[in-house]
Amino acid sequence: MKLVDEFRDPELIRGLAARIVRRATRHWTVMEVCGGQTHSIVENGLDEVIAERITLLHGPGCPVCVTPLETLDRARRIALETGAIVCSFGDMLRVPGSRGDLLGARAYGGDVRVVYAPLDAVRLAARTPERPVVFLAVGFETTAPAVAVAARFALQQQLENFHLLVSHVRVPPALEAIASAPDAHVDAFLAAGHVCTIMGTAEYEPIAARFGIPIVATGFEPVDILEGIAMAVEQLETGAAKVEIQYARAVRPAGNPIARAMLAEVFEIADRPWRGIGVVPRGGLVLRPPYDVMDAARAFPWLEDETSTEPQQCRAGEVLRGALRPPSCPEYGRRCTPDHPLGAPMVSSEGACAAYFHYRATSLAP
Amino acid sequence: MTTKLDVQGLANPSCPAPTETDRITLSHGAGAGATSRLFETILWPQFRNDTLGVRHDGAVFPAGPAGERLAFSTDTFVVHPIEFPGGDIGSLAVHGTLNDLAMCGAEPLGLSCALILEEGLPLATLERIVASMAQAAAAAGVAIVTGDTKVVERGKGDGIYVNTAGVGRVPDGRVVHPGRVRAGDAILVSGPLGDHGAAVLSVREGIEFDADIASDSAWLGGLVEHLFNAVPELHCLRDPTRGGLGAVLHEIGGAAQLAIEIDESALPVREPVRVICELLGLDPLFLASEGRCVAFVPERDAERALAALRSHALGAHAARIGTVQPGPPRVVVRTRAGTRRLLLLPAGDPLPRIC
Numbered sequence: 265m266k267l268v269d270e271f272r273d274p275e276l277i278r279g280l281a282a283r284i285v286r287r288a289t290r291h292w293t294v295m296e297v298c299g300g301q302t303h304s305i306v307e308n309g310l311d312e313v314i315a316e317r318i319t320l321l322h323g324p325g326c327p328v329c330v331t332p333l334e335t336l337d338r339a340r341r342i343a344l345e346t347g348a349i350v351c352s353f354g355d356m357l358r359v360p361g362s363r364g365d366l367l368g369a370r371a372y373g374g375d376v377r378v379v380y381a382p383l384d385a386v387r388l389a390a391r392t393p394e395r396p397v398v399f400l401a402v403g404f405e406t407t408a409p410a411v412a413v414a415a416r417f418a419l420q421q422q423l424e425n426f427h428l429l430v431s432h433v434r435v436p437p438a439l440e441a442i443a444s445a446p447d448a449h450v451d452a453f454l455a456a457g458h459v460c461t462i463m464g465t466a467e468y469e470p471i472a473a474r475f476g477i478p479i480v481a482t483g484f485e486p487v488d489i490l491e492g493i494a495m496a497v498e499q500l501e502t503g504a505a506k507v508e509i510q511y512a513r514a515v516r517p518a519g520n521p522i523a524r525a526m527l528a529e530v531f532e533i534a535d536r537p538w539r540g541i542g543v544v545p546r547g548g549l550v551l552r553p554p555y556d557v558m559d560a561a562r563a564f565p566w567l568e569d570e571t572s573t574e575p576q577q578c579r580a581g582e583v584l585r586g587a588l589r590p591p592s593c594p595e596y597g598r599r600c601t602p603d604h605p606l607g608a609p610m611v612s613s614e615g616a617c618a619a620y621f622h623y624r625a626t627s628l629a630p
Numbered sequence: 631m632t633t634k635l636d637v638q639g640l641a642n643p644s645c646p647a648p649t650e651t652d653r654i655t656l657s658h659g660a661g662a663g664a665t666s667r668l669f670e671t672i673l674w675p676q677f678r679n680d681t682l683g684v685r686h687d688g689a690v691f692p693a694g695p696a697g698e699r700l701a702f703s704t705d706t707f708v709v710h711p712i713e714f715p716g717g718d719i720g721s722l723a724v725h726g727t728l729n730d731l732a733m734c735g736a737e738p739l740g741l742s743c744a745l746i747l748e749e750g751l752p753l754a755t756l757e758r759i760v761a762s763m764a765q766a767a768a769a770a771g772v773a774i775v776t777g778d779t780k781v782v783e784r785g786k787g788d789g790i791y792v793n794t795a796g797v798g799r800v801p802d803g804r805v806v807h808p809g810r811v812r813a814g815d816a817i818l819v820s821g822p823l824g825d826h827g828a829a830v831l832s833v834r835e836g837i838e839f840d841a842d843i844a845s846d847s848a849w850l851g852g853l854v855e856h857l858f859n860a861v862p863e864l865h866c867l868r869d870p871t872r873g874g875l876g877a878v879l880h881e882i883g884g885a886a887q888l889a890i891e892i893d894e895s896a897l898p899v900r901e902p903v904r905v906i907c908e909l910l911g912l913d914p915l916f917l918a919s920e921g922r923c924v925a926f927v928p929e930r931d932a933e934r935a936l937a938a939l940r941s942h943a944l945g946a947h948a949a950r951i952g953t954v955q956p957g958p959p960r961v962v963v964r965t966r967a968g969t970r971r972l973l974l975l976p977a978g979d980p981l982p983r984i985c
Contacts, residue, residue: 265904277967309969371653380837380910486967602974603664623971 267513271485272308280490281313288317288497293449295442295586297435298404298456299326299615300484306619308486318493321586322616324438325456327403327431328355329584329608329615330538333572335431336361339400342429342564343374349392351377351385352400353407359608362572366400382407382414389418389426398427398560406458408432408549409523412530415555429560432549433536435459436467441544443475447587452496454482454489457511462527464519468507476505483511530555539608540581578607583616590617597621660873660976666881685885686807687730687868690800697802701736703727704795712759712789715829716844717920720762723792725847725920726871728770732854733867733923735806736798741767743777743794748787759790770849772796804858808885810865813956816932817890818925820853820945821846822898823875824917828906837910841902848921853944857925860938866926873975874916875951876961878924880975883959891962892952892973916976926954 270276296302302322305311311320324330340361343350350366357366357376366376379385382399389397401411411428418426439453455468460481468479478499482492492510499505509515527549536548551559561567577595582588590596590609600606602618609615657664674682681689688703705726712719724741731738743763747756767774825846832841850869858864866886870878875897883890899907899914907914921944927935932950939945955962961973 265901265908268908272966274966274968307971308965308967309971310967312969313967367657368655371655602976603667622974 268485271483271487273487276487277308277310277313277490280487280494281310284314284490284494284497285317287494287501289501291317291319292451292497292500293319293321294452294454294493294496295321295323295450296454296482296489297323297325297439298454298459298484299329299619300458301325301454301456301482301489302616303619304484304486305489306623309623310486310489314490314493318497320493321450321589322583322619323442323453323586324538324541324584325404325435326584326609326615327407327433328359328611329580330433330541331356331359331402331431331608332537332539333361334537334570335400335429336366337363337572338560338564338567338570339398339429340364340366340369340374341567341570342398342560343369343376344372346396346564347375348396348398348427349375349377349388350398350400351379351388352402353380354378355611356400356402359611360605365611382411383417386414386417386421386423386426389423390421393423393425396425396427396563398429398563401428401430401432404433404435404456404459405462405527406456408531409462409520409526412526415530415551415558416526418558419555426558427560427563428551428558430531430549430551431536432531433538433544434533434547434549435463436471437544437547438538438541439468439471439479440475441541441547442585443471443477445585445587447582450477450586451500452478452480454492454496455479455507457481457483457488457515460509460511460515460519462520462523464524465507465509465515465517472505472507478505479507481507481509481511481515483514538584540578540584542581580607580609580617583609590620593617665873684807684809685881687733688736688796688798690734690736690807699800700739701731701734701798701800702795703730703734704793705730706791706793708788708791709830710788711830711833712755714833714845716826717847718759718762719790719792720759721766722845722847722920723794724763724766724770724774725849727794727796728772729850729869729871729920729923731796731798732849732851733806733869734798734800735804735854735858735864735867736800737855738770738772738796738798738851740775741772741794741796743774743792745777745779746787746791746793747779747781748789749781749784751789756790759792763792766849770851803862806864806866808866808868808882811882811886811888811926811954812865812928813888813954814929815865815926815954816929816935816950817879817892817952817954818927818932818936818939818948818950819870819875819898819922820850820925820939821919821922821947822900822903823870823919823922824899824903824907824914826871826920827874827917828903828914830918831906831910839906841906843900843902843906846919846921848944850921850923850944853939853942854923856942857935857938861927861931861935863931864925864927864935868924869919870922870924871918871920874914874918875924876913876915876973877975879961879973880959882924882926883954883961886954887959889955889957889960889962890952891955891964891970893964895966896949896951898947898949898951913976915973929953
């Protein structure tokens with residue numbers, strides 16, 4: 265498959281791994297920000313081939329994982345109590361809230377559907393004018409433009425039954441939070457290539473400068489990731505701390521101006537609670553006028569009363585900011601498995617705990 | 631601007647424990663972990679018996695004083711949409727049960743057909759489905775000899791559900807079931823994986839896409855006879871339907887109490903199926919095939935078995951994908967990067983990923 269196979273070439277992988285280990289004069293800790301990267305790393309055992317010199321920490325870039333419990337509980341209540349159709353991306357529907365996941369709500373009469381694109385939810389609303397349709401909008405700057413397009417269509421068509429429960433998050437504030445957290449030690453970041461495809465790399469310049477940390481916008485295939493690590497190691501070894509682009513086949517420094525304009529038209533930046541991490545200042549997006557008319561909180565004002573408290577069993581927060589590696593969690597693989605997740609990182613295929621559980625080669629030891 | 635973390639959030643990083651469901655969810659039907667838990671916790675304790683305990687695609691039991699054996703299997707089909715590239719619910723229902731018999735090493739004697747029809751189903755659709763069943767049965771040289779029809783109110787079914795059951799005769803000396811699998815056995819597949827699953831996805835509402843994919847739905851009896859002729863010592867056969875190859879390897883490894891190691895680069899997957907999986911974030915290892923089989927054969931017979939499969943029209947792209955290993959039951963994948971990873975069953979139906 266073009267643009268896939270060449271980035272999974274075993275020879276290239278081995279060559280890059282050897283180059284990284286040779287170039288590093290000491291041990292470095294690199295955090296990949298995005299769950300898609302985590303998935304690829306653990307699926308292919310990339311952390312093992314460079315373990316001699318590099319520790320990989322898995323960042324908070326799983327939008328499914330950081331969606332607040334409250335949002336999930338609200339979506340579930342909407343599905344069960346209002347007769348609305350609730351829809352979202354597939355993996356979002358299996359994340360546990362306080363009283364079970366959204367897919368499970370179907371067994372209790374909720375109309376919960378998987379959609380593959382936000383526009384499908386708009387079409388659904390147009391087809392069912394008698395019923396509210398709520399799209400649970402999650403994701404980073406990558407998925408937000410598609411939601412912005414959907415919001416625009418819904419407004420144009422004056423679909424009064426289309427609502428958005430928005431939980432979009434932004435990457436740069438999370439990186440700042442991790443770099444300044446007392447218990448995290450990260451020497452370099454691999455930024456998420458697809459987020460940079462939309463947003464460009466300018467937002468990362470002040471973070472690299474302020475914390476003296478190399479940031480490499482990196483792709484998702486094994487060769488991409490190892491090349492990103494090699495670029496980060498080169499910076500670390502030479503004392504540099506700048507923003508570089510590994511994922512050059514998709515990322516331009518200015519990003520995608522059309523998508524950015526769309527985001528700016530529909531959303532504005534706001535503080536946002538991240539599940540397991542806490543409120544990240546400027547860490548999310550909310551609808552701005554006139555699009556705020558489709559905010560689900562307006563259609564279902566009682567949502568504001570829904571507060572959820574997180575029980576104490578899961579240490580997802582520490583995992584999400586790289587302070588705890590999944591296998592080191594006392595519940596990992598014991599009380600917490602993909603079939604019985606204690607927290608979101610064990611559910612989504614982007615989640616660090618699930619990625620480890622599915623692929624972890626160390627669990628192959630007798 | 632300075633960014634600070636919420637102190638309380640940092641001190642109490644946590645996630646909730648989900649409540650276990652006390653109702654049936656779609657995961658219970660997905661052929662993976664939840665399905666086997668349903669069997670182990672609800673069905674097996676009540677139905678427990680030696681024949682069922684073999685955990686094969688069908689039951690094989692003695693049926694005569696001279697040691698004759700019959701194989702018996704049933705399967706219900708609820709596929710949506712009911713017509714898809716390469717087949718429909720009718721041909722699928724015939725192939726599915728005939729293949730279960732074939733996986734027991736049995737030659738089919740007769741099939742039953744039970745239809746659950748929803749009020750409002752166009753008769754023309756029913757005629758097409760039934761004609762397709764008759765054609766599929768005739769191609770396998772077997773008759774549909776008994777049946778039943780029920781109609782449910784509109785809204786209480788999905789157009790048509792089909793159940794088939796089949797009885798077959800197991801020739802003397804043939805013993806194929808998971809318990810015969812041994813460490814060192816070679817694992818072969820008869821063709822590319824996941825064509826059926828991808829074909830059904832390609833016409834499912836919301837993700838229709840143009841792709842050169844058709845279901846692989848086919849009767850495997852001829853291929854299996856051909857394989858038995860070449861390798862009478864065949865240890866086990868299984869068709870990777872619901873849950874795909876991944877689920878089959880787990881079931882067989884679990885039943886045989888052995889480890890299974892497969893080589894990622896040896897897995898045959900057609901290019902359009904790979905593309906769809908990449909786009910939707912699915913793993914072809916868990917997509918259904920309806921006209922492929924997985925064969926476990928002694929190492930010394932591996933080459934002969936592979937040659938036999940490849941010399942049959944349905945096995946032209948057969949491949950050896952791995953080896954059975956001693957050790958605790960688990961499925962290990964050797965990656966292209968040369969590392970090893972565990973293959974676990976997905977929690978439910980494969981869901982497309984957000985990004």
